[in-house]
Amino acid sequence: MPPADRRARRRQETIDEILDIAVAIMSEEGVNGLSLSEVARRLGIQPPSIYKYFPSLMAIYDELFLRGQTMHLEVMRDAMATADPGLDALVAGLEASGRWLLANRAVAELLFWRPVPKFEPSHSAMAISREMIDIQRAALVDAVTAGQLGPGADSDEAVFLVSTLIIGVLSQAFANEPDLEWGTGRFTPLFPKLMRLLVAVYPPPS
Amino acid sequence: MPPADRRARRRQETIDEILDIAVAIMSEEGVNGLSLSEVARRLGIQPPSIYKYFPSLMAIYDELFLRGQTMHLEVMRDAMATADPGLDALVAGLEASGRWLLANRAVAELLFWRPVPKFEPSHSAMAISREMIDIQRAALVDAVTAGQLGPGADSDEAVFLVSTLIIGVLSQAFANEPDLEWGTGRFTPLFPKLMRLLVAVYPPPS
DNA sequence: GTCTATAGCCTGATAGAC
DNA sequence: GTCTATCAGGCTATAGAC
Numbered sequence: 001m002p003p004a005d006r007r008a009r010r011r012q013e014t015i016d017e018i019l020d021i022a023v024a025i026m027s028e029e030g031v032n033g034l035s036l037s038e039v040a041r042r043l044g045i046q047p048p049s050i051y052k053y054f055p056s057l058m059a060i061y062d063e064l065f066l067r068g069q070t071m072h073l074e075v076m077r078d079a080m081a082t083a084d085p086g087l088d089a090l091v092a093g094l095e096a097s098g099r100w101l102l103a104n105r106a107v108a109e110l111l112f113w114r115p116v117p118k119f120e121p122s123h124s125a126m127a128i129s130r131e132m133i134d135i136q137r138a139a140l141v142d143a144v145t146a147g148q149l150g151p152g153a154d155s156d157e158a159v160f161l162v163s164t165l166i167i168g169v170l171s172q173a174f175a176n177e178p179d180l181e182w183g184t185g186r187f188t189p190l191f192p193k194l195m196r197l198l199v200a201v202y203p204p205p206s
Numbered sequence: 207m208p209p210a211d212r213r214a215r216r217r218q219e220t221i222d223e224i225l226d227i228a229v230a231i232m233s234e235e236g237v238n239g240l241s242l243s244e245v246a247r248r249l250g251i252q253p254p255s256i257y258k259y260f261p262s263l264m265a266i267y268d269e270l271f272l273r274g275q276t277m278h279l280e281v282m283r284d285a286m287a288t289a290d291p292g293l294d295a296l297v298a299g300l301e302a303s304g305r306w307l308l309a310n311r312a313v314a315e316l317l318f319w320r321p322v323p324k325f326e327p328s329h330s331a332m333a334i335s336r337e338m339i340d341i342q343r344a345a346l347v348d349a350v351t352a353g354q355l356g357p358g359a360d361s362d363e364a365v366f367l368v369s370t371l372i373i374g375v376l377s378q379a380f381a382n383e384p385d386l387e388w389g390t391g392r393f394t395p396l397f398p399k400l401m402r403l404l405v406a407v408y409p410p411p412s
Numbered sequence: 413g414t415c416t417a418t419a420g421c422c423t424g425a426t427a428g429a430c
Numbered sequence: 431g432t433c434t435a436t437c438a439g440g441c442t443a444t445a446g447a448c
Contacts, residue, residue, distance in 0.1 A: 011413095030323035032238045037441065048443075049414055057442070114381050115321055117236035160378070160392050161399070168374020172366070175320050186366050193367070193407065200406035201399065217431095242424065254426075255432055263424070 015053050017043060019067065022060055026106035031115040034060070061110070061119045068107035069128045075100045077135060087148040090139040091195050094166050098191060099182040101170055109174070112167060133159050153202035161201065165194045221259050223249060225273065228266055232312035237321040240266070267316070267325045274313035275334045281306045283341060293354040296345040297401045300372050304397060305388040307376055315380070318373060339365050359408035367407070371400045 021042050026034050036057055040047040054060050079096030080089040101108035109115050136159050143149040152158065172187040173180065182188050227248050232240050242263055246253040260266050285302030286295040307314035315321050342365050349355040358364065378393040379386065388394050 014413095030238070030321070032236070032321070033323065035441065036443090045413095046415060047441090048416090048445095051443075052413060112381055113319065113377065115236070115238070117239065157392075157396075161396055164374040164378050164393060164396055164400075165371075166374075167377045168370040168372075171319065171373045171377045172370050175318055186362075187370060190363075190367055190370055194370075197403050197406060200403055220431095241422085243422080251431095252433060253424080254434090257425075258431060 011053070014043075018050065018053055018060070019064060022064060023104075023106055026064075026110070031106055031109045036060075058119055061116060062122055064107065065110055065119075065121055065125060066128075068104070068111050069125060069132075071104075072097065072100060072107075072111065073128055073132055073135075076132070080135065080139060086139065086143040086146045087198075090136065090143065090162070091192075093136070093139065094162065094195070095182075095191065098166055098170060098188065102173060102182050102188070105174060105178070108170065112170075136162060147204050149199065150202040150204050153198070158198075158202065162198070165197075166191065169194070217259070220249075224256065224259055224266070225270060228270060229310075229312055232270075232316070237312055237315045242266075264325055267322060268328055270313065271316055271325075271327050271331060272334075274310070274317050275331060275338075277310075278303065278306060278313075278317065279334055279338055279341075282338070286341065286345060292345065292348040292352045293404070296342065296349065296368070297398070299342070299345065300368065300401070301388075301397065304372055304376060304394065308379060308388050308394070311380060311384070314376065318376075342368060353410050355404060356408040356410050359404070364404075364408065368404070372397065375400070 018039055021039050022034055025038050025042075029038075034057070036050050037047045039060075040050055054063070076093045076097045080093035083089040083092035101111075133156070137154075137156070140149065140153045140155075140158055144151055144154045169187050169191050173185060177185040177187065180188070224245055227245050228240055231244050231248075235244075240263070242256050243253045245266075246256055249256075260269070282299045282303045286299035289295040289298035307318075339362070343360075343362070346355065346359045346361075346364055350357055350360045375393050375397050379391060383391040383393065386394070
């Protein structure tokens with residue numbers, strides 16, 4: 001392996017380390033509590049050295065946003081792939097999503113609650129967002145085809161509705177039961193109930 | 207009026223002014239962006255003078271939380287009082303709540319999203335929370351009595367479910383359509399639809 | 413790539429004169 | 431109740447030596 005590759009690899013490792021530390025800090029101090037100095041302190045280097053890896057604090061938020069979105073999408077896609085296509089896949093995907101977001105609270109807040117007013121997600125973030133909508137939409141189409149849901153479920157509205165339900169559950173869990181796991185407490189057990197509602201909103205032709 | 211009263215009144219006016227400015231700052235900079243210096247700057251006094259009215263920054267958050275909760279409860283109660291008891295009152299109350307929270311975004315975030323990690327709501331806040339649950343619970347009881355909902359709707363679970371629905375809608379609206387009013391956009395119009403679902407979750411005896 | 417040093421801000425909070 | 435002065439610390443970011 002040429003030395004240039006070694007350097008690049010070391011560099012990438014440091015970048016990953018910075019991002020992991022950043023997540024840890026946000027988990028402890030809140031998303032807004034992230035600071036370059038604290039990252040440097042934990043990494044054992046001086047604050048200015050961070051600038052060799054990221055041009056600004058916002059660039060770190062940017063990377064965290066992108067990485068979070070990508071992982072979230074992957075988790076959801078994997079869960080959907082192992083279930084029966086249609087409604088089962090959708091529910092499995094959303095539950096995996098909820099579980100992951102609850103376990104990665106800081107990232108979840110960054111992705112869905114915009115707690116850093118000065119930070120605006122970049123353009124490339126939109127593409128992943130769109131893909132997220134698409135895989136949910138595809139599952140809804142499968143459910144309609146299979147006769148599990150009515151034709152109205154093949155719509156962006158249905159996707160918005162589904163995401164609104166899960167974000168409601170997560171908001172409540174974060175605010176009121178921050179330390180509980182998915183499936184326990186007063187709120188996350190509501191989710192399966194809410195999912196069954198989908199059938200009531202878009203009743204299949206009988 | 208004795209001079210002591212005049213002094214007290216002037217003092218209260220200043221306190222109110224400080225709180226109003228604080229809300230304005232949080233609306234612009236985010237809930238976490240509130241700073242004593244900025245309050246002082248806008249009020250036209252020096253930062254240390256704030257300490258004559260509030261012992262600390264957290265004390266300001268505390269007062270904002272309490273004031274916000276009280277106003278929110280009042281808005282909801284008023285809306286419920288003008289509608290038919292039962293399901294109508296509940297829907298009217300929740301819609302008024304959503305409208306108010308959307309129009310008072312900073313306060314809403316403070317109340318329901320805990321964006322300031324170091325700030326924990328005081329004890330007196332719990333009493334108002336409980337009252338909020340009680341008036342919703344009462345409306346649900348009315349709805350069950352009137353045969354609009356099934357007996358399962360007379361439960362804390364039903365209250366949690368209802369609040370989860372509205373918080374989901376608001377989360378989505380805040381994050382994706384921060385400048386739209388209630389009833390416009392992709393998310394807030396979902397709310398009436400969701401409310402009608404309550405009947406599907408707790409079907410009345412037929 | 414890492415460091416020291418530092419600029420140039422900001423913050424919350426206190427002491428004490430008037 | 432207001433002020434000045436100040437403490438003690440935080441922060442992002444830059445310059446330049448090694």
